[in-house]
Amino acid sequence: MGSITVGSGHLDRLLADSTSAHAMPYQRAFAELADSHRGRSADEIVPLLRRAAERSALAFTDTDLVEQAEAISAGRRYVLRVTVT
Numbered sequence: 001m002g003s004i005t006v007g008s009g010h011l012d013r014l015l016a017d018s019t020s021a022h023a024m025p026y027q028r029a030f031a032e033l034a035d036s037h038r039g040r041s042a043d044e045i046v047p048l049l050r051r052a053a054e055r056s057a058l059a060f061t062d063t064d065l066v067e068q069a070e071a072i073s074a075g076r077r078y079v080l081r082v083t084v085t
Contacts, residue, residue: 014026
């Protein structure tokens with residue numbers, strides 16, 4: 001399980017929300033990668049997750065990105081604890 005802290009005014013960077021002006025929230029990018037990259041190596045997925053996090057202006061640790069990639073690769077659920085400030 002990973003964790004991230006997000007300001008209350010920036011939740012649209014993380015969560016898919018149809019009212020958001022943010023082009024690609026991280027949640028949507030993660031879901032798309034989970035659908036398209038299941039079974040691929042985590043090493044192949046990590047750079048894609050890193051780019052998605054950078055586009056969404058979110059600061060995941062390298063460890064979080066590796067854990068997320070491993071979950072996608074294995075088709076496992078990934079739990080992210082979000083702290084809103």
